[in-house]
Amino acid sequence: MTELTAVNPATGKVLANYPRMDAAGVEAALQGAVDARTAWALKPAHERAALLRQLAAVLRGRQEELAVTATREMGKRRVEALAELEKCAVACEYYAEHGPGFLLDVPVATEAARSYVAWQPLGTVLLVMPWNFPYWQAFRQAIPATLAGNTVLLKHASNVPGCAQALEEVFRAAGFPEGVFHNLPVGSDAVEDLIADPRVQGVSLTGSERAGRAVGAAAGKALKTSVLELGGSDAFIVLHDADLDTVVREALRGRFQNNGETCIAAKRFIVEDSIAEAFADRLSRAVTDLCTGDPMEDGTDLGPLARGDLRDELHDQVQRSVAAGAVCRTGGEPLEGEGFYYAPTVLDYVEPGMAAFDEETFGPVAAITRAADAAAAVELANRSRFGLGGSVWTADRARGEAMARQLECGCAFVNAVVKSDPRLPFGGVKDSGYGRELADLGIREFVNAKTIWVA
Template identity: 75%
Template sequence: MTELTAINPATGETLARYPRMDRDGLEAALARAASAAPDWAARPVAERAARLHDLAGVLRDARETLATTATREMGKRLVEARAEVDKCANACEYYAEHGPDLLQDTMIASDASRSFIAWQPLGTVLLVMPWNFPYWQAFRQAIPATLAGNTVLLKHASNVPGCAEHLERVFTAAGFPEGVFRNLPVGSDAVEGIISDRRVQGVSLTGSEGAGRAVGAAAGKALKSSVLELGGSDAFVVLADADLDHTVEQAVRGRFQNNGETCIAAKRFIVEEAIADAFVERFQAAIEALVIGDPMDEGTNIGPLARDDLRSELHDQVTRSVAAGARLVAGGEPLDGAGYFYPPTLLDAVEPGMAAFDEETFGPVAAVTRARDADHAIELANRSRFGLGGSVWTADPVRGEALARRLECGCAFVNGIVKSDPRLPFGGVKDSGYGRELSELGIREFQNAKTIWVG
């Protein structure tokens, strides 16, 4: 294919076609990023931070254009798309303010008269990014990477080509030099070759488990630094003493925001048996009150899935789970008509071995599993090959913290839904990947921790 096609998932209609970058264009982009890297790294960190301040302003000025493109290309609600742009701007300001301190040399006492770690950029970093948060996923790696002095190449998901073009434009408008951030409108078949190119020093991927294994293998073969943020099947553990009204309200938010297409969405609701019936009853009522419709409409709660094949895959997981013994409480059938809509769906009596428990369900499907007690709930939560996030809901935060420590995941929350925050490291364990984004740890991933010893 010589084009990337943007399709409106609310209607199924083609929005636009974008030419793919040819081999000569890719070579020119690689060469320009490599040539820009030394000059960008040599600029004072205060200058790089100033560009991030400017970038925050550009994002806020372009908020409506950026949000509308995201909604039209991948189907998230317009109100959520606006919030995503705001989050990107806030992260720019956070790193502009705090990042320079993170890049200072770290002094370490030794047998030298002076010894320290000098934090230096690697060079050029490839970002392979998904469609579900078309701006935030790219920004949360590009912001710390560029502030650290790296140049960035973006290979975005093929169904959000307009968003990818916007990303390059906002960096240019903020005064970043040519070559510091470049969009590569190429297919997935080009990724391994880019990783192996000597002018690329690292790669970060957010995406599926399969994509992560492929990129991780390519990075390992080329001996390149890599960060992988992959799928999740986050447990939402509800203890018998939890405030049910508040917990159900947050369960709806944690599962169904972004149309349920979120790696850190709560997917497996593990509830103590003593309150399970009451939880399911309230959860069902809240789910059935959600409004499905046009994501551009302010009154809509659930928009379409991003692609028709994703809807088919999700429905297959629901069907297989019900066939294996899960109880369908709400939803469960694709909606007729235009667009890739799937209703908010609730499954009860889900057990390990069922698709809704073992696999990542990327869409508006909530699976309830009943636990005998808190220990059994944690055991069930950890009975997953994924380990991105998880949460514990209880009236006793001290007990909640103790249980959160036992969750096998990279991000554990007590009485709050899992979210990413520039101040805190973000990433997973097990089949959810490795490495960290955001915070001080995120900025370190694509830096050379150079030891300097002075006698």
């Protein structure tokens, strides 16, 4: 294919075709990143940080336009796209303020006259990014990577080519030098060669478990630094003393935000037996009241899935779960008409061994599993090959915190929906990947922690 095609998931109709970058274009981008990185790395960190403040201003100035592009290309509600862009701007400002401090030399007392750790950029970093948060996912790696002095090449998801193009435009508009951030409109078949190229020093992927294994293998073969943020099947543990009004409201948000297409969505609702029926009944009624429709409209609660094949895969998971004994309380079917809509769904009596428990369900499907007690709930939560996020809901915060420490995941929340925050490191364990994004750990993933010893 010589083009990348953007399709509106609300209608199923083609929006636009974008030229695919040819081999000469890729070569020019790679060399441009190399040519730019020496001067960029030598620029003082506070000067690079100043450009991040300008980037935040550009994002806010183009917020409506950029939000509409995301909604049209991948189906997220316009109001959520606007919020995503504001989150990107806030992250720019956070790193502009705190990032230079994260890069300061760290003195270490030894017998040397002077010894310390210096954080120096690796060179050029390849970002392989997904479509579900087309701006935020790219920004949360590009911001710390460029602030650290690296240059960045973006290989974005093929179904959001307009968003990818806009990302390069906003970096340029903010005053970043030519070659510091470059969009590569290529297919996934180009990724392995890009990782193997000696001009690339590291790669970060946010995506599926399958893609993570491929990128991780390619990075390992090439001896390149890699960060992988992969799928998740987050547990949402509800104990008997939790306030059900609050829990159901937050469960609805935690599962169905972004049309259910988020790695850290609450996917497995593990509820103590004594309140499981009440929780399942309330959640089902709340899900039935959700308004599915045009993601451009403010009154819409749920938009379409991003692609038709994703809807088919989700429906297959629902059908296999029901065939294995799960009870479908509401939804469970693709919606008729144009676009890739799926009815918001609640599956009850889901158990290990069923697709809705063992696999990542990427869409508006909530799976309820009943647990005998709190200990059983933790055991069920950890009975997953994924380990991205998890939450515990209880009136006893101390107990909730103790349980959060037992969850096998990268981020555990008590009485709050799991989210990423630039002030805190973000990432997973087990098949959810490795490495960390955001905060001080995120900026240090793609740097050389160099020991300097002065006798």
